[in-house]
């Protein structure tokens with residue numbers, strides 16, 4: 001099997017797993033996986049599809065500027081330029097973007113800070129952070145309608161060590177050195193976001209309950 005076929009199957013399997021979690025509502029979400037380093041080529045999901053379905057037209061091979069490398073009627077994801085920025089600025093081998101209610105709420109709650117710092121969670125270790133009070137900071141950018149501008153803003157906050165970016169009231173883009181790591185990072189962040197929102201809500205409720213006595 002060629003490297004291209006191997007990467008295709010790997011990304012298709014990841015897509016199936018994320019679909020099982022219902023992380024592609026309303027055709028949202030896009031995924032990519034690197035095929036070649038120099039020159040950069042990667043497979044990216046075709047735009048506007050129901051990503052819960054597995055077909056032979058799910059991905060396109062594009063270059064470092066997001067241009068298709070093969071004759072095709074398909075359009076690359078509208079957010080391909082964000083994936084280009086991730087591959088340009090980090091050692092990512094796979095990049096995943098999903099819209100969930102939790103990542104949207106977190107992005108709105110912390111937008112004015114420009115980032116959210118997560119700590120005190122066992123799953124921080126999924127990012128290779130093993131120290132006692134390890135923490136990870138996820139930058140948050142505004143959701144510009146102009147994709148070049150949005151990609152540019154993402155590019156400004158992505159440092160080599162950054163693992164993810166939140167786009168305000170839009171979704172999360174997260175990556176890893178390969179498909180396994182990207183999925184691990186995505187699952188860990190969604191877990192921590194969900195925990196964070198629940199504990200925040202629970203503590204507000206307990207303040208309300210105490211003040212009603």
Ligand SMILES: CSC[C@@H](O)[C@@H](O)C(=O)COP(=O)(O)O
Nearest residue numbers: 028029030047048049077078079
């Ligand atoms: C139809 S909602 C989602 C899109 O606007 C976009 O944010 C998205 O995630 C999917 O776009 P796509 O072009 O299919 O990759």
Ligand SMILES: [Zn+2]
Nearest residue numbers: 028029170171
């Ligand atoms: Zn999106």
